[in-house]
Amino acid sequence: MTDSIIFDLDGTLWDAVQEICNAWNTALARHPGVRQAITEQELQGYMGLHLDEIARRLFPGLPEAAQQALMAECSEAELIYLAEHGARLYPNLEKTLKALGSHCRLFIVSNCQDGYIQCFFKAHGLGRYFSDFECAGVTGLSKGENIRLIMRRNHLEKPVYVGDTLGDEDAAREAGIPFVYARYGFGQAKRYDAAIDSIEELLMWII
Numbered sequence: 001m002t003d004s005i006i007f008d009l010d011g012t013l014w015d016a017v018q019e020i021c022n023a024w025n026t027a028l029a030r031h032p033g034v035r036q037a038i039t040e041q042e043l044q045g046y047m048g049l050h051l052d053e054i055a056r057r058l059f060p061g062l063p064e065a066a067q068q069a070l071m072a073e074c075s076e077a078e079l080i081y082l083a084e085h086g087a088r089l090y091p092n093l094e095k096t097l098k099a100l101g102s103h104c105r106l107f108i109v110s111n112c113q114d115g116y117i118q119c120f121f122k123a124h125g126l127g128r129y130f131s132d133f134e135c136a137g138v139t140g141l142s143k144g145e146n147i148r149l150i151m152r153r154n155h156l157e158k159p160v161y162v163g164d165t166l167g168d169e170d171a172a173r174e175a176g177i178p179f180v181y182a183r184y185g186f187g188q189a190k191r192y193d194a195a196i197d198s199i200e201e202l203l204m205w206i207i
Contacts, residue, residue, distance in 0.1 A: 002104055002206055004131075004156045006147055006177075008163035009110040009120060010047045011185030013199070016087030017044050023081045024074040031070065035059065047186045048165045050111050050136055051075065079115045086123030090184065096199050097129040103206060105131045105154070109146045109161070109171075113137035143167065144174025151175065162202070166190065180205070 055071035114137035121127030164185025172179035181192035
């Protein structure tokens with residue numbers, strides 16, 4: 001019996017691609033000639049990666065220090081916007097979280113920067129449904145290592161990880177827990193223990 005659900009964020013609980021894209025392009029407009037505007041399709045392909053890897057892909061012709069400086073500027077603009085405006089939640093998310101929370105504990109582990117998960121909580125008032133969260137921006141660890149950290153910190157015995165990418169699948173395997181593939185998200189997965197086509201389907205799988 002599952003005692004907890006650990007969620008990925010982007011492509012699993014919300015879709016913030018449009019909002020992030022706009023924020024990053026606003027920041028990049030202050031540096032004309034660095035690169036063309038980032039498209040939503042391009043950004044979607046980067047979701048779930050560490051920010052340093054995204055920086056390398058966005059600005060391949062720049063020295064690493066310049067890549068990191070631009071990424072930091074984009075990230076700051078992103079947090080300011082998302083904290084105030086939020087992004088598109090997947091349908092019936094709060095209703096589903098409330099129902100799931102009456103049966104098991106809920107957590108978030110993401111490869112995002114520090115402050116990003118807090119924006120999700122602040123903008124949409126959803127923090128009360130989650131017992132704990134962790135991200136690469138705080139620990140510098142891989143997603144699998146952060147899942148294990150959450151498991152140890154909260155004494156979880158039978159958690160599952162819900163995510164939408166191959167990276168999420170790999171992280172669950174690294175942590176040694178079942179993986180639930182959110183097919184409605186951004187990426188692909190190959191080997192999963194269960195799959196859902198909407199967040200609400202977790203209710204049938206968990207309850």
